[in-house]
Amino acid sequence: MIKFGTGGFRAIIGEDFTKENLELIAKALSQMIFQDGVSDKPVIIGYDRRFLSDLAAQWISSVFAAEGITVHLIDFNAPTPMIMFQVKEEQAAYGIAVTASHNPAEYNGVKVFTSGGRDATEKVTDRIENEIAKINKNEISRMDFSKALKAGLIKRINPQNAYIDSILSLINIEAIKDRGLRILLDPMYGVSKTTLQTILMTCRCDVEVIHDRHDTLFGGRLPSPSSDTLAHLSQLVVKGGYDLGIATDGDADRIGLIDANGTFIHPNDILVLLYYYLHEFKGWKGGVVRNIATTHCLDKMAEAFGETCYEVPVGFKHISSKMEETDAIIGGESSGGLTVKGHIRGKDGVYAGALLTEMYSVIGKPLSEILNDIHSKYGNFFMSEADFRMTQERKEELQKLLFEEKNAPDFGLEIEKVSYLDGFKVYFKNGGWIICRFSGTEPVLRIFSEMSTQEEADRINKIFQDFLHL
Numbered sequence: 001m002i003k004f005g006t007g008g009f010r011a012i013i014g015e016d017f018t019k020e021n022l023e024l025i026a027k028a029l030s031q032m033i034f035q036d037g038v039s040d041k042p043v044i045i046g047y048d049r050r051f052l053s054d055l056a057a058q059w060i061s062s063v064f065a066a067e068g069i070t071v072h073l074i075d076f077n078a079p080t081p082m083i084m085f086q087v088k089e090e091q092a093a094y095g096i097a098v099t100a101s102h103n104p105a106e107y108n109g110v111k112v113f114t115s116g117g118r119d120a121t122e123k124v125t126d127r128i129e130n131e132i133a134k135i136n137k138n139e140i141s142r143m144d145f146s147k148a149l150k151a152g153l154i155k156r157i158n159p160q161n162a163y164i165d166s167i168l169s170l171i172n173i174e175a176i177k178d179r180g181l182r183i184l185l186d187p188m189y190g191v192s193k194t195t196l197q198t199i200l201m202t203c204r205c206d207v208e209v210i211h212d213r214h215d216t217l218f219g220g221r222l223p224s225p226s227s228d229t230l231a232h233l234s235q236l237v238v239k240g241g242y243d244l245g246i247a248t249d250g251d252a253d254r255i256g257l258i259d260a261n262g263t264f265i266h267p268n269d270i271l272v273l274l275y276y277y278l279h280e281f282k283g284w285k286g287g288v289v290r291n292i293a294t295t296h297c298l299d300k301m302a303e304a305f306g307e308t309c310y311e312v313p314v315g316f317k318h319i320s321s322k323m324e325e326t327d328a329i330i331g332g333e334s335s336g337g338l339t340v341k342g343h344i345r346g347k348d349g350v351y352a353g354a355l356l357t358e359m360y361s362v363i364g365k366p367l368s369e370i371l372n373d374i375h376s377k378y379g380n381f382f383m384s385e386a387d388f389r390m391t392q393e394r395k396e397e398l399q400k401l402l403f404e405e406k407n408a409p410d411f412g413l414e415i416e417k418v419s420y421l422d423g424f425k426v427y428f429k430n431g432g433w434i435i436c437r438f439s440g441t442e443p444v445l446r447i448f449s450e451m452s453t454q455e456e457a458d459r460i461n462k463i464f465q466d467f468l469h470l
């Protein structure tokens with residue numbers, strides 16, 4: 001079955017990630033391209049380092065070519081944000097990345113991008129699903145890949161330099177050059193090495209790289225930056241006396257950060273740091289967009305700056321839409337994705353890594369000290385995060401309990417409001433909150449809570465877990 005979730009279509013290789021399903025997606029998108037009257041524009045296609053990604057990009061390209069639609073293929077493993085960048089550059093109507101982002105190694109998938117270089121909205125992915133339902137798979141034609149190359153219907157392109165230069169043009173290179181930083185980069189066996197290393201070296205940083213060989217099993221770990229998966233990076237940063245450790249997830253749209261003392265800087269804090277830096281140091285004016293499961297410290301900061309913090313459901317497509325609508329200067333999620341005004345509308349771990357390096361160089365203090373300054377001004381926010389893997393039957397049971405019968409635990413705190421925008425979220429009068437929602441990318445239930453102390457955040461989280469017998 002082809003179902004687009006929070007971040008594209010993801011499936012287990014051989015189960016639903018099959019040649020047949022990829023061809024269906026390509027055919028559906030071709031139909032939409034003709035319906036929209038944009039068949040004169042190329043479709044941008046790229047892929048990551050996962051098992052079968054390169055081949056899958058060829059299968060998809062062959063279907064477009066058979067329809068007479070030109071494909072511009074980035075024929076080497078590329079960061080997802082580079083593919084989005086190219087969609088923006090060529091004013092293409094659609095782009096595709098073959099990737100399952102940070103999912104386990106047995107997954108692969110497809111992300112679809114639309115004009116301006118952003119994740120397709122639900123409206124677009126619903127439309128793809130509807131088109132798929134109308135297709136007779138026996139009628140899908142494909143053009144031989146090498147013939148399509150010769151015919152010019154598939155053209156290999158290399159936007160790497162343009163992408164790198166575009167990021168460099170947005171960064172204060174001189175400020176970084178002065179600091180002579182030593183940075184340890186961890187692409188998590190993914191795709192950021194060439195771009196991020198080149199950018200940082202252009203800024204005269206001394207860059208060493210770990211976990212950069214092609215390993216479709218991602219070294220046996222999830223290619224998703226977290227304090228667990230970055231434990232090795234953290235140890236090496238301390239041991240080697242580096243200024244920063246920077247990681248990106250499997251397709252380099254998410255960022256992970258390690259301070260010089262080995263501390264894992266949570267994505268919530270990365271957003272807080274960058275909003276503070278952009279607003280207070282670079283003098284940018286404007287609001288911030290966060291998803292429903294991201295720190296409310298951003299709300300407090302925005303309020304103090306005389307700006308607005310906007311809340312959207314989980315999924316970067318919602319962040320992009322809200323940023324377009326409000327002209328906010330930064331948008332991001334507690335899962336590690338962010339983007340900044342003036343760049344692509346999708347999340348970009350490579351750009352985020354470069355901007356954080358600039359921030360660190362300009363402010364000139366250890367990240368934990370900057371965070372202490374921020375928290376002493378805007379208050380303390382501690383998050384407790386719990387994920388629970390579950391079967392489809394259990395999920396349906398809990399969905400019924402939470403969203404149909406609308407049952408909820410008693411937290412013993414005064415409630416300001418509740419929301420069913422994405423899952424079930426309770427906002428407490430004391431400024432804390434808790435959300436319980438099903439992931440749109442993995443078979444898990446997520447419970448996130450945020451309070452002014454870690455103990456309180458954990459306690460509230462535990463109440464919800466006990467209520468659901470988890």
Ligand SMILES: O=P(O)(O)OC[C@H]1O[C@H](O)[C@H](O)[C@@H](O)[C@@H]1O
Nearest residue numbers: 006007315316333335439440441
């Ligand atoms: O919590 P989930 O639904 O699994 O989503 C977690 C993350 O998955 C993907 O990376 C999406 O692109 C993000 O926008 C989302 O925050």
